[in-house]
Amino acid sequence: MAPLLVIPAPSKLAVGGRLAARVLSRDAWCCVYCGRTRAPLEIDHVTPCAHFPAAAPRGVVNDPKNLVTACVRCNGAKGPQNLDGFVAMLRGRGVPTRDIDAMLERVRESVRRRLPRTDHL
Numbered sequence: 001m002a003p004l005l006v007i008p009a010p011s012k013l014a015v016g017g018r019l020a021a022r023v024l025s026r027d028a029w030c031c032v033y034c035g036r037t038r039a040p041l042e043i044d045h046v047t048p049c050a051h052f053p054a055a056a057p058r059g060v061v062n063d064p065k066n067l068v069t070a071c072v073r074c075n076g077a078k079g080p081q082n083l084d085g086f087v088a089m090l091r092g093r094g095v096p097t098r099d100i101d102a103m104l105e106r107v108r109e110s111v112r113r114r115l116p117r118t119d120h121l
Contacts, residue, residue, distance in 0.1 A: 015043045015045075015062055015067060016062075018118055019043075019062060019064075019067070019115075020043045021118075022064075022115040022116055022118060023043050023064065023067045023068065023069060023115065024041060024043070024069050025115075025116045026064075026069075026110065026113050026114070026115050026116060027068060027069035027110050029041060029069065030069060031069060031070050031071035031074050032068040032069055032070065032103070032106040032107050032110045033068075033070055033071070033074035033075075033078070033086075033103050033106070033107070034071060034073070034074050034103070035102075035103075035106065036071050039071035039072065039073065040071065040072045041069050041070065041071055041072070042069075042070055042071075042072055042075050043067055043068070043069065043070070044067070044068050044069070044070035044074075044075045044078065045061065045062075045066055045067060046065075046066050046067070046068055046082070046083055046107065046111065047066055047082050047083075048079075048080045048081070048082065049061055050080040051080075051082060064111070064114075064115050065111045066111070067111075068107060068110050068111065069110070077089075083104075083107065087100055087104070090103075
């Protein structure tokens with residue numbers, strides 16, 4: 001009899017308020033996926049928490065290079081996909097390549113920038 005496949009539980013680390021405020025500030029309160037500024041915003045894990053084991057350290061899952069500002073609509077559409085999966089889904093839905101390339105550049109620019117110091121927030 002084959003052994004049972006045991007799937008490890010995913011990480012469920014939430015982003016704390018101070019870190020979230022720094023990410024929002026770094027990203028100029030703008031969704032890095034669609035570029036909207038006048039929308040409810042959330043913090044998104046570029047590589048979702050579900051892709052990390054439950055025992056993954058907080059500093060790895062919530063590394064600022066893995067966090068971006070996303071509007072509720074984009075974050076909901078992305079769901080638990082990584083960035084490659086999200087791009088593939090967008091391509092499959094007919095989103096123009098130039099729009100996808102612009103989105104990827106916004107994500108790259110965001111995660112390259114340093115977070116602002118907390119004493120300025």
